[in-house]
Amino acid sequence: MTLRTPNGGPAQPARRRFVQGLAAGGAVAGLGLWPRASYALQGAGLPSVLSGTQFDLSIGETPMNFTGRTRTAITVNGSLPAPLLRWREGTTVDLRVSNALPMHSVHGHETSIHWHGILLPANMDGVPGISFDGIHRGETYAYRFDVKQSGTYWYHSHSAYQEQVGLYGPLIIDPIEPAPFAFDRDYVVMLTDWTDLDPAALFARLKKMPGYDNYYKRTLGDFMRDARRDGLAETIEDRKLWGAMRMTPTDLADVNANTYTYLLNGTTSLGNWTGLFRSGEKVRLRFINGASMTYFDVRIPGLKMTVVAADGQYVHPVTVDEFRIATAETFDVIVEPSGQDAFTIFAQDMGRTGYVSGTLAVREGLRAPVPAVEARQILSMADMGHGAAAHDMAGMDMAGMDHAAMGHAAMGHAMPAAQHHPASESHNPFVDMQAASPTPKLDDPGIGLRDNGRTVLTYSMLRSVFDDPDGRDPGRDIELHLTGHMERFTWGFNGQKFSQAEPLRFNYGERLRIVLVNDTMMTHPIHLHGMWSDLEDADGNFHVRKHTIDMPPGSRRSYRVRADALGGWAYHCHLLFHMEAGMMREVRVDE
Amino acid sequence: MKRLALALLCCVALDAMAQDHSHHMMPMPMPAPTTGEQPKTPIPALTDADRAAAKPPMADHPEHDNAIQSFVQFNRLEGFDGGLEWQGQAWIGTDTDKLWLRSEGERIDERTEAADLEVLYGKPIARWWDLVAGVRHDFKPGASQDWAAIGVTGTTPYKIELEATAYIGASGRTAARIEAEYEALLTNRLILQPLVELNLNGKDDPARHVGAGLSTAEAGLRLRYEVTRQFAPYIGVVYERAFGDTADLRHDASDTRVVAGFRIWF
């Protein structure tokens, strides 16, 4: 078993990592160690679970140590992740959130909490400048709203980079009616990414050198290996294609394990968060991706996972070996561990630069083998929405050509019509590529997960247990293109940043369709506040109700929105630094 | 018409108020769609409380998408037998408006042989290109002189970094400088960097040993090791050659030197 280090070389689990593991408790000594088996929803007296209808949450700074170095995290009631909040559907919750950030905090004097995926009045949504004025130092904001839904959600800061420094927590809402599936135990598995850097410095670094973390670019050695395998001519053509685009096929994520330490329920792999089970029990695992910039691929070797809910909403059960969870998504799965005393919950990042693991075990202190991080993948032209494998395009002279003008559609067989692009994208120095023939890709598990011998969840497998709750045909379509520039690290919709664009206007009560086209080479999890996103298939049939829609490169996906929430709502990519760089809009729903 | 439809929706909503629709996400059979315009789950009628909750906040959303960033890089900071050479650049500004500083120069035997500083305003004009315009001041060689500068900086296909600048000086003097640089990755840390720099002049300038036409060309090959992204020592070899009148004005038409230095940025 080889473990890959961030630098790419095979390595032993290094001593440095071991030391990290010892430090993996979270809150530094003197403030109490993180309780290992916390976050079980059943089991009494767990300090990090708050339930009921009245909550006092205090946002402040807490020293944390995940890497051997102590850093200041932004925490709720001193804990990272923030306390698990447990509400009941049909109740009214009161949450008094106070800002106890110290003077001169590097993370600002203002804070906020956004209840991700929750339907509520606009002024309860917690986005400074869009739905309220933020919570200033010394102030307390009273959130109060009716809980109209159930399921697995999360909450996080919507102020500057506070989410990156720890202000996130799980949110579980118990349903009025029992769940349509049985389970004996219930655990939250919250996956996040931690950095010792000040996130403002990380953002600045992305602006200076966006490829800083990419230590996997194609080298001379790769060239020679490819030339031996594919032939020299083909290899040169491949490099020409990428060279003409001035892009890198290894560019899967902007920030990876070279910078991040991945956490599971607030502890590193060596902290080994453990969920207990008795053989034969059904265990419900509520996976939440609360990371700032990371997609995780999750599996539990030796166990099948039955996905029963996505983004808090029940789906027809589907049994898989593995799933990719986009940033901000949640998936509930049922597992039935037996035959072994311990199973590893293994979450590797999409770019295969690192992982975090935890354990399901019959008692504390056990571990099962941890799989190696898999081989890194490189993007193909098909991944990029160019509709054809690289070698099909090899004869084309790509140099200097405008991708928008490329007649890929003319290249024949079963390819969709050429994608049109908004005028604001043309001659726009902040749009570095445009997808020529994007497709929904709903049955594509995504890069690195195809044909890996495992059954991997795709969006097409996710089907809500209910029909389209609105039933109307959308009255209009709004097409938005996800755009950006890799080297300038600018992001937006239709080539425009948040600060340059007017709000999107929805009419109260209308049913509309949002069509997203990903014109970039990155994946983007797109999140609409306040309203559901009802994902459709390629034929416009309702598929699954979600709050965050993953948009892989080269994809075109559509979903229906019912504008039944008056006011101003954030609509954005949930990769924190994409949002901060401009991939965000305000949606205004007016009468 | 839209208003009418909305009024209709509100009526339907009011009608349904008595029913419990709080858990419409639950797995229960949905009534078949009625007419195209009526939602299966009624739209709640708006109340004054809803309207009050939907008031835009007083404060604007704090924006980071146009924040001022900065970058300072010494691309070359190197020594050779008897001398020192530097080439650096810095920018400060937003995505759309940047102030650039660029400087290069050479010291031989503890004397500054050549040194210039450019102050430029830069603006993205195309996907891979920024326009820069401003002034250049030459401290050496000879008496100092000033130029107006205009040029482009960006990335060509196949990722060649290119800087091309034209200069107009006093008494009709003109010049141009083109610099192209490539990074060949031997590994992800060991990088071979070929570089070509061409200098052109419009007129003879004997005092500065410069002749009209292509005056000098420099070709360099540097092998650097990125200890970190920010700090990368290198060794290299540089060949410089003068052409035409410039060659006639100099004692050595060509020069080959072995260099050692580091690249640093922050």
Ligand SMILES: [Cu+2]
């Ligand atoms: Cu994004």
